[in-house]
Structures are given as C-alpha cells and as structure tokens.
Amino acid sequence: MEVASGKSEKSLSDEKLINEFTDSEYKWGFVTDIESDDFAKGLSEDVVRKISAIKKEPEWMTEYRVKAYKHWLTLKEPKWPNVKYPEIDFQDIRYYSAPKKQPQLESLDEVDPELLRTFEKLGIPIEEQKKFANVAVDAVFDSVSVKTTFQATLKEKGIIFSPLSEALKEHPELVKEYFGSVVPYTDNFYASLNAAVFSEGSFVYIPKGVRCPMELSTYFRINAMDTGQFERTLVIADEGAYVSYLEGCTAPMRDNNQLHAAVVELVAKKDAEIKYSTVQNWYPGDKDGKGGIYNFVTKRGVCDGDNSKISWTQVETGSAITWKYPSTILKGDNSVGEFYSVAVTNNFQQADTGTKMIHLGKNTKSTIVSKGISAGRSNNSYRGLVKIGKNADGARNYSQCDSMLMSDKCGAHTFPYLEIDNNNSTVEHEATTSKVSEDQIFYLNQRGISTEDAVNLIVNGFCKEVFKQLPMEFAVEATKLLALSLEGSVG
Amino acid sequence: MSVEVQKRNPIENFVASAESVCELNQNIKLKEIQLLAKNNLLNSQFPTLKTEEWKYTNLKKLLSYDFANSSSMEKVVVSNNEIDKLKSSSFDSHLLVFVNGIFEKELSDYSELSNQIFISTISEAFESDNELVKKYFSKISMENTSFDFLNLSNFVGGLFIHIPKNVVIEKPIQILNITGNAGDISFSSSRNLIIADENSESTFVQKHVGLKGEIYFNNISTEIYVEKNGILNFYNLQLDNDDSYHFEKTDVIQNRDSQFHHYNFTFGGKLVRNDINAKLDAENIECTLNGLYIANDNQHIDNSTFIDHAKPHSTSNQLYKGILDDSSHGVFAGKILVARDAQLTNAYQNSNTILLSKEAKVDTKPQLEIYADDVKCTHGATVGQLDESALFYILSRGIPREKAKSMLIAAFAESVLSDLKIDALKNEISHLIFEHLNRDEIL
Known part of the structure; x- marks a missing residue:
C-alpha cells in the first residue's frame, strides 16, 4: 500500500514537471518590424517569371523555373507520410518577400539596426563569431541575403561561398552544371515547387584538394507574414576537398502555418568529404497545436567519386510538422554515407523523418543512427530506406533507430525499408522503443540529483551518439534546445 | 474518334465463379455471407505494386490466368495409398484431409478425435444452426483485401473445429491440404474456423502438398480464436508445386491468458504470400509468430505479419528467417501496433535473411507503431551471407x-x-x- 501511494505521489510531481515544461512558451518568438517588398498571394507562371526577373537571372534559369512550375502543376500533393495537417492552399501563399532595404554592406554598422537587434534576440553571434569563432556567416533574412562575412579568407583558398543569386552571376557555368543534378525538378511535389519559386539560397564550391578552413554556416529565418520560404542550397566538394556546413534556424511565433519547402543538394567528388549539420528549431505551434511551421524539405547528396563521404547530422526540435529524409546516393566505390539524427516532438508536433541510403558502388558503407523522442500528444516516425544495388559488392549498412516515449498520449513509429539486391553485402537494422525508466530516475534521485536534472541527463545520454557528431558550437545549442523542449517530461 | 480498349478485369472471372458457388449454396445464412463477399469482391481491386502492403510482390502474372474454381471441376480422386505417402507419418496424428479446398471425410482419420471435439464442415454447421459458427464465422476482418473476399465468396467445403472447454488433445491434428491435378488451371479456396475454448490445449500441423498437373492457385484462409487460458500451437508446412501460387491468410484473436504459437515453414510455390495477423485482445497473452522460408530458382516468397497489441500486459515474439538461393526473392513485412491502452507490452521482432547467390534478393520492412509509453518493443533485421x-x-x-x-x-x-x-x-x-x-x- 505504501509503495503504491508513494508512486502516485511521485507521478503527481512528475505530472507537474511535465506541465511546467510542456507549457513553456516558445522563447524566441517575435516579429521584426521591417517593411517588406512583398508579392501578392498566389502562384502562376507570371509569378515565377517575376521572381526570376527580380533576381536578374539568366534565361536558362527562368526557363528552368517555368519548366518546373509546369511540371508541378501535373503533380498531386503526396499523402503517404504519417502526418496530418489541413490542406495547404498554394494560392494563399506569398511567394516572394524581401526586406525593403537591401544593403550591400561591408561592415555591420551599415546594417539596419532593427535587423541587428533581431539577430541579437535570436542569439546569432554575428559579431561574436566575427571576433572569436572561426565561422563565416551567411545570414539569410527572409529571402534575400543580408550579410556575408569571411569572404576574403575563403576567396584566398578559391572557395566560393555566396548566395545562390550571386553565384548565378559570377559562376554561371558551375551553377548550371550542378543545379538540379541531385534533386531534379521532377523529383517530388515540393522539390518541383521549390525549383519553380526558390527565392534564395547558398552556393558552396570547394576546389580540388582544398580543406575548408572554417565551418560554413547559414541561419535561415522566416519572418514576413504568410511567406513560404523556398531555400535552395548547393554544396560541391571537388576532388579531395573537405567542407563542414552548418545550418540552423529559429522563427518568430505565428498563428498561421507557414510552409517551408527547401531543397539541399550535395555533390562529393572523388576523395571528397561533406559534413552537413542542421539544428532546426522553428516555431512548433502552441501547446494546443495551433500554428507552427511545416517543414517539408528535400535533402540529398551524391557520393559521386570513389572514396567520398557525406555525413548528415540533424537535430530537429521545432516545426509543427517535420517531413524530410536527408539521403545519400553512394555511387562511387568505397564511398561512405552517414546519418545521425535526433528528432524531438512535443505537444501536437509531428515528425516523419529518416534517411535513404542508396548503395550503388562497391564496398560502400552507411551508418544510420536515429533517436526519436516523443512527448505530449506528438507523433514521431522514423522512415528510412536502405537499398543495396546489384553491383554493390561488399556493401555494408548498420542502422539503429531508438525511440523514447515521454507520455502515454504520444506515438513513436518506425518504418524501415531494406531492399537488398546483392548477396555480398551485410545489412543490419535495430530498433527499440522504451521510456525513461523509474529505476534510472530513482538511481539518480538517490544521488541527490533532482528529477528534472535526472531526466535531462538521461535524455542527453540517449542522444549523445548524435550530439557528438555535431561541431562544438552546435552541440552546445543542441543540448540547450533539447532541454528546452523536453526537460523533466517523465511519462 | 478514340477506340476504347476493353481491358480484361481479372476480378470478373472470380466473381463469375463466386456466383455459381452462391447459387448452389443451400443455407440461407451462409449464402447471404457469400453473396455479400461476392459484391465486395466485385467492388474491390487487386492490390498493385503501389499498394503499400504489396509493394514488393507483383501479381501481374497470377492475374493473367483465367483460373477456374476447382470445386466446379471433376473431382480428383486420391487413393488412401497416396494419402499415406503425402501425409507426415513420422509422428502419430489425427488426420483431416482436404482435396482442392474441400474436406474429404472418407480420406480422413479422426474417429478418436470426434469424441473429444466438435468437427463439421462449415455448411453443415450452418445447417444445424450452430450458435458458435453463426457468432464467429468470417467475423475477423482486420484488413480485408480482395483475396479475402475471393476466398469467402468462392469457398465450398471448409471445416469448423471447436475444441471445448478444458479439453487437452495429446496427439497433433494434421490438416493435409492436397491441391492440383484438377485437369485445367484452377484455384481452390479453403477456409477453416478453429475455436479453442477456455483451458483447452491443442496442436495443429497443417501440410500443403501439390499433385502433378496444371498450374493452380491456392487461396487459404484460417480464422482462429483462442479463448481464456487456452493454448494452441499451429505448425504450417507448405510444400506446394514449384509452379503454383499459394496465398494464405491466418487471422487470430486471443483472449486473456491464452497462448498462440504459429510456425510457418515455406518451401514450395512460385509466388507465395503469407499473411498472419494476431490481435491480442486481452491481458497476459503470449503470441509467437515464427517462420522459416527456403527459396530457390525464381520463387517469390512474401511474408507479412501483423500483431495488434490492443490490451496491456501481453508479450509477442516474432522470428522470421529466410534462406534465399538462385534468383529467388524474399519479402518480410512485419508490423507491431501497440495501442494507447496497451501498457507493459513486450513485443520483439527479428528478421534474418541469408542470400546464398548473387541473384537472390530480399526486401524487409519491419514496422513499429507505438502509442503507449511503458512498453518494451524492439525489432531487428539483418541481411547477409554465411x-x-x-x-x-x-x-x-x-x-x-x-x-x-x-x-x-x-x-x-x-x-x-x-x-x-x-x-x-x-x-x-x-x-x-x-x-x-x-x-x-x-x-
């Protein structure tokens, strides 16, 4: 009897903790008051051509957009993911918005002070990074690049790191060669849409044999009301090159759902390595599931040359709906693909995320480590594909997807697909689902650690395998994000 | 002017044969059920590669044949001698023989058994107004596909087996399912209903064998209820002809404290699809779905399991192993669903496949869908060579x-x-x- 009553008391206090933390408001929600140069809502061929015209794009790009738009019209919105959301009205979205003042600035002093304050509130350490960190920052505010730093250092090495629109002007031949080569406009509904209306993005080219001396990073922000943001990132590592690219984001609090359909393409040539890390903390909606960002992203890399490597790391704590599968096509012999992911969902968030590893070359290797944490009334799914092609002799895959459930109202799902066409390969898949056990918490309580800290500790331990893949600065931010989203929610 | 190309709809062929089956049916209640199934069949579509549950199994070849219902063809005579050769005789068992989907009383040997349990054909049971049959027959509908409707609308002679309370059957019950040699390409629908009542204990060995002759398509359905504290072991051994089609669905509903252990051994068939669905509908249930499939030549073997943990405190175990040689193709899709209420569930699933040749191929799709938080669920899958x-x-x-x-x-x-x-x-x-x-x- 005593035991029973003790337990219920405990679960009462747990419930209090859960409420405390799941009630915690999105700390970084605000609206920057800047006049926007917006399009009217709606999408048509005119809109597509207008975007292209505003960006002063070459003819072939305009045609590419129009082709993509026409193809998009023939497609239906996919319905297969394990997520639910109201029908999106694509005519109710504003496809272009840019801050009215478009500064071409050399120093921070010239930047709109309102914008600088925004960055400060977000904690994007532009100044700090300029001074201390070895990081070049390309901050994208809504759809137009505002500030690009460290260009000089990169230029010396021959590295191109610039907004896509700029790259189109300065290196049209490179962009033309690789743009859409990994994710063609025919790929899927949202990739098609993106190809038609993409507003801005980043372009990275690392020349042969160059090791990029700093972590490249972009902060994406969604700001103007009702503006879908369609980013496009293209990273090319030529033979023997190395680059680590970071992407992170926060967004202001909003009631309307905002659509984000980005495309990321990575190309790794012979002996090259690309490390792509994401920390995603967009507005997830309030605790009743109202509002929040729809994050429908197509990310794909191709290990084009022998011995190349692409590594995806993602920490997904935000967005009302996350739906993305960073994939790697292992085309070159001995190429390596990695995927490390932590996906946290709380309240009414939904995530359907995972990866695809397509083994085509010989002795290709891939590792998948996915950690899903669900709390509140959220649903968290891992969906992944490992495909071993007929000629992929000696291919090797190891996948592990663990799920942790933090309440009795949430769901955790795993949908792995293994398609093996070669007998000379080895594929292993493991998945577990569990909760933070009372024993573990009791053990830590016993040592004077509060329940809240104990849960934090356990969850961090659960995710450690992924966090250790992140660059230092991101690892710190990721730990903070995780704590903010979940801390203390013992189910 | 465009000319509409008349596309052959494979469903129509089966609907036509269902119509003649229904017509011959004497019992009003059963006829009603079969007519409904026939209509459902007519309104359904056979799955394609775009159907998620069938994405690795191409039915084009199967559906290109105009199969005739073997029950409408001349009866195949099987001698007692042949039965002795075909059945598993290495162990002592009660014998129930089916030829082309129809129960053959004369060939069976279960006199001893009929003192302990109730056995009759399903139509006889309906005829005698059996309450259990009326209550349970064709009531499990987890995910009805066109193959379910096809079976239900076309079956002629299935068995109803009721193992009463507290009855323990020592000897295994062997169900020998003989198909083939019907004279032309044919399909058979066999359908059994097994109710293992409270505290009963029984073991079934079902063996599928093929007779030489034309290509045949076996569409089998078994419904099983295991009541409180009952134990039922089901060993399924499939040795159909190399050019045959074997589709088998086993649906189980378990009541509290019961145990169900299903072992599926697949050797034969050109295209095989096994569906095993278990609903753990009460507490403290044990459920095992294990399987071993061995394929060579260009055999295609598709195993699909689904365990529905609807209530708390149950355990399920799955182990599926495949050995694939030549240019065979194996599929394993296993799904575990843990409902919101089903706390303290333990669910384990493991799938291992060995590819012995370069041309062999396997697709695996283990799935967990979990809505309860205090559970232990794992799945693992490996594919490799020796x-x-x-x-x-x-x-x-x-x-x-x-x-x-x-x-x-x-x-x-x-x-x-x-x-x-x-x-x-x-x-x-x-x-x-x-x-x-x-x-x-x-x-």
Whole structure:
C-alpha cells in the first residue's frame, strides 16, 4: 500500500514537471518590424517569371523555373507520410518577400539596426563569431541575403561561398552544371515547387584538394507574414576537398502555418568529404497545436567519386510538422554515407523523418543512427530506406533507430525499408522503443540529483551518439534546445 | 474518334465463379455471407505494386490466368495409398484431409478425435444452426483485401473445429491440404474456423502438398480464436508445386491468458504470400509468430505479419528467417501496433535473411507503431551471407567447404526449429531444407 501511494505521489510531481515544461512558451518568438517588398498571394507562371526577373537571372534559369512550375502543376500533393495537417492552399501563399532595404554592406554598422537587434534576440553571434569563432556567416533574412562575412579568407583558398543569386552571376557555368543534378525538378511535389519559386539560397564550391578552413554556416529565418520560404542550397566538394556546413534556424511565433519547402543538394567528388549539420528549431505551434511551421524539405547528396563521404547530422526540435529524409546516393566505390539524427516532438508536433541510403558502388558503407523522442500528444516516425544495388559488392549498412516515449498520449513509429539486391553485402537494422525508466530516475534521485536534472541527463545520454557528431558550437545549442523542449517530461 | 480498349478485369472471372458457388449454396445464412463477399469482391481491386502492403510482390502474372474454381471441376480422386505417402507419418496424428479446398471425410482419420471435439464442415454447421459458427464465422476482418473476399465468396467445403472447454488433445491434428491435378488451371479456396475454448490445449500441423498437373492457385484462409487460458500451437508446412501460387491468410484473436504459437515453414510455390495477423485482445497473452522460408530458382516468397497489441500486459515474439538461393526473392513485412491502452507490452521482432547467390534478393520492412509509453518493443533485421569467419573456422579444421556451408545453414535454421514440440516434425523439416537447397544433409 505504501509503495503504491508513494508512486502516485511521485507521478503527481512528475505530472507537474511535465506541465511546467510542456507549457513553456516558445522563447524566441517575435516579429521584426521591417517593411517588406512583398508579392501578392498566389502562384502562376507570371509569378515565377517575376521572381526570376527580380533576381536578374539568366534565361536558362527562368526557363528552368517555368519548366518546373509546369511540371508541378501535373503533380498531386503526396499523402503517404504519417502526418496530418489541413490542406495547404498554394494560392494563399506569398511567394516572394524581401526586406525593403537591401544593403550591400561591408561592415555591420551599415546594417539596419532593427535587423541587428533581431539577430541579437535570436542569439546569432554575428559579431561574436566575427571576433572569436572561426565561422563565416551567411545570414539569410527572409529571402534575400543580408550579410556575408569571411569572404576574403575563403576567396584566398578559391572557395566560393555566396548566395545562390550571386553565384548565378559570377559562376554561371558551375551553377548550371550542378543545379538540379541531385534533386531534379521532377523529383517530388515540393522539390518541383521549390525549383519553380526558390527565392534564395547558398552556393558552396570547394576546389580540388582544398580543406575548408572554417565551418560554413547559414541561419535561415522566416519572418514576413504568410511567406513560404523556398531555400535552395548547393554544396560541391571537388576532388579531395573537405567542407563542414552548418545550418540552423529559429522563427518568430505565428498563428498561421507557414510552409517551408527547401531543397539541399550535395555533390562529393572523388576523395571528397561533406559534413552537413542542421539544428532546426522553428516555431512548433502552441501547446494546443495551433500554428507552427511545416517543414517539408528535400535533402540529398551524391557520393559521386570513389572514396567520398557525406555525413548528415540533424537535430530537429521545432516545426509543427517535420517531413524530410536527408539521403545519400553512394555511387562511387568505397564511398561512405552517414546519418545521425535526433528528432524531438512535443505537444501536437509531428515528425516523419529518416534517411535513404542508396548503395550503388562497391564496398560502400552507411551508418544510420536515429533517436526519436516523443512527448505530449506528438507523433514521431522514423522512415528510412536502405537499398543495396546489384553491383554493390561488399556493401555494408548498420542502422539503429531508438525511440523514447515521454507520455502515454504520444506515438513513436518506425518504418524501415531494406531492399537488398546483392548477396555480398551485410545489412543490419535495430530498433527499440522504451521510456525513461523509474529505476534510472530513482538511481539518480538517490544521488541527490533532482528529477528534472535526472531526466535531462538521461535524455542527453540517449542522444549523445548524435550530439557528438555535431561541431562544438552546435552541440552546445543542441543540448540547450533539447532541454528546452523536453526537460523533466517523465511519462 | 478514340477506340476504347476493353481491358480484361481479372476480378470478373472470380466473381463469375463466386456466383455459381452462391447459387448452389443451400443455407440461407451462409449464402447471404457469400453473396455479400461476392459484391465486395466485385467492388474491390487487386492490390498493385503501389499498394503499400504489396509493394514488393507483383501479381501481374497470377492475374493473367483465367483460373477456374476447382470445386466446379471433376473431382480428383486420391487413393488412401497416396494419402499415406503425402501425409507426415513420422509422428502419430489425427488426420483431416482436404482435396482442392474441400474436406474429404472418407480420406480422413479422426474417429478418436470426434469424441473429444466438435468437427463439421462449415455448411453443415450452418445447417444445424450452430450458435458458435453463426457468432464467429468470417467475423475477423482486420484488413480485408480482395483475396479475402475471393476466398469467402468462392469457398465450398471448409471445416469448423471447436475444441471445448478444458479439453487437452495429446496427439497433433494434421490438416493435409492436397491441391492440383484438377485437369485445367484452377484455384481452390479453403477456409477453416478453429475455436479453442477456455483451458483447452491443442496442436495443429497443417501440410500443403501439390499433385502433378496444371498450374493452380491456392487461396487459404484460417480464422482462429483462442479463448481464456487456452493454448494452441499451429505448425504450417507448405510444400506446394514449384509452379503454383499459394496465398494464405491466418487471422487470430486471443483472449486473456491464452497462448498462440504459429510456425510457418515455406518451401514450395512460385509466388507465395503469407499473411498472419494476431490481435491480442486481452491481458497476459503470449503470441509467437515464427517462420522459416527456403527459396530457390525464381520463387517469390512474401511474408507479412501483423500483431495488434490492443490490451496491456501481453508479450509477442516474432522470428522470421529466410534462406534465399538462385534468383529467388524474399519479402518480410512485419508490423507491431501497440495501442494507447496497451501498457507493459513486450513485443520483439527479428528478421534474418541469408542470400546464398548473387541473384537472390530480399526486401524487409519491419514496422513499429507505438502509442503507449511503458512498453518494451524492439525489432531487428539483418541481411547477409554465411559468416566468412565462421566458415573459415570450420574450413581450418579440415571440413570441406560445402559441408561447412551446410553446417552453417543448419545452425541458422535451428533457432526457428528448436522450439517445435514435435521432434519428428523437426527432423522432417530439417531434411526438407537440405533437399530444397540441393545440399547433402549433415547429420
């Protein structure tokens, strides 16, 4: 009897903790008051051509957009993911918005002070990074690049790191060669849409044999009301090159759902390595599931040359709906693909995320480590594909997807697909689902650690395998994000 | 002016044969059920590669045939001598014989059994207004596909088996399912309903064998209820002809404290689809769905399991192993659903596949859908070849390569075989594995 009553008391206090933390408001929600140069809502061929015209794009790009738009019209919105959301009205979205003042600035002093304050509130350490960190920052505010730093250092090495629109002007031949080569406009509904209306993005080219001396990073922000943001990132590592690219984001609090359909393409040539890390903390909606960002992203890399490597790391704590599968096509012999992911969902968030590893070359290797944490009334799914092609002799895959459930109202799902066409390969898949056990918490309580800290500790331990893949600065931010989203929610 | 090309709809052929089955049906209630199934069949579509549950199994070839219902054809005569050869005789059992989907009383041998339990054909049971049949027949509908409707609308002679309360049947009940030699390409629908009542205990060995002749399509459905504290073991051994089609669905609903252990051994068939669905509808249930499939040539074997943990405190275990040779293709799709209420669930699933040849291929899709938080659920899947280092270890002890390989294959299969309660059956299956792979058995 005593035991029973003790337990219920405990679960009462747990419930209090859960409420405390799941009630915690999105700390970084605000609206920057800047006049926007917006399009009217709606999408048509005119809109597509207008975007292209505003960006002063070459003819072939305009045609590419129009082709993509026409193809998009023939497609239906996919319905297969394990997520639910109201029908999106694509005519109710504003496809272009840019801050009215478009500064071409050399120093921070010239930047709109309102914008600088925004960055400060977000904690994007532009100044700090300029001074201390070895990081070049390309901050994208809504759809137009505002500030690009460290260009000089990169230029010396021959590295191109610039907004896509700029790259189109300065290196049209490179962009033309690789743009859409990994994710063609025919790929899927949202990739098609993106190809038609993409507003801005980043372009990275690392020349042969160059090791990029700093972590490249972009902060994406969604700001103007009702503006879908369609980013496009293209990273090319030529033979023997190395680059680590970071992407992170926060967004202001909003009631309307905002659509984000980005495309990321990575190309790794012979002996090259690309490390792509994401920390995603967009507005997830309030605790009743109202509002929040729809994050429908197509990310794909191709290990084009022998011995190349692409590594995806993602920490997904935000967005009302996350739906993305960073994939790697292992085309070159001995190429390596990695995927490390932590996906946290709380309240009414939904995530359907995972990866695809397509083994085509010989002795290709891939590792998948996915950690899903669900709390509140959220649903968290891992969906992944490992495909071993007929000629992929000696291919090797190891996948592990663990799920942790933090309440009795949430769901955790795993949908792995293994398609093996070669007998000379080895594929292993493991998945577990569990909760933070009372024993573990009791053990830590016993040592004077509060329940809240104990849960934090356990969850961090659960995710450690992924966090250790992140660059230092991101690892710190990721730990903070995780704590903010979940801390203390013992189910 | 466009000319509409009349596309052949494979459903129509089956609907037509269902119509004649329904027409002959004497019992009003059963006829009603079958007519409804026929209409459902008419309004359904056969799955395509775009259907998620069938994405790895192409039905085009199967549906290109105009199968005739074997029940409408001349009856195939099987002698008692042949039965003796076809049945598993290494262990003592009660024998129930089906020929082309229809129960054959004369060929069966279950006089001893009929004192203990109730056995009759489903139509007889309806005829005698049996309450249980009326209550339970065709009531499990987890995910009805066109193949369910096809079976239900076309079946003629299935069995209703009721094992009453507290009855323990010592000897296994052997269901011998003989198909083929109908004279033309044909399909058979056999359908059984088994109710294992409270505290009962029984073991079934179902064996599918094919007679030489034209191509046939076997569409089998078994509904099983295991009531409180009941135990039911079901060993399914499929040895159909190499050019046959075998589609089998087993649906189980378990009541509290019950145990259901299903072992599925697949050897035969050109295209095989096994669906095993279990609903754990109360507390403290144990459920095992294990399987071993051995494929060669261009066999295609698709195993699909679904365990629905609807209530708390139950345990399920799944272990599916495949050995694929030549250009065979294996599929395993296993789904575990843990409902919101089903706290303290333990669900384990494991799928291992060995590819023995370069052309062999496997697709695996294990799925977990979990809505309760206090659960332990795991799944694992591996695909590979025979372990090189283990092979080397054996070779270094002077054992020839082929024999070493056989040893590793035997070891691989052992983990599914070891739990079988009938030793003789274990040996029989072990022997079949090597026969099917064209290897010398190691003893």
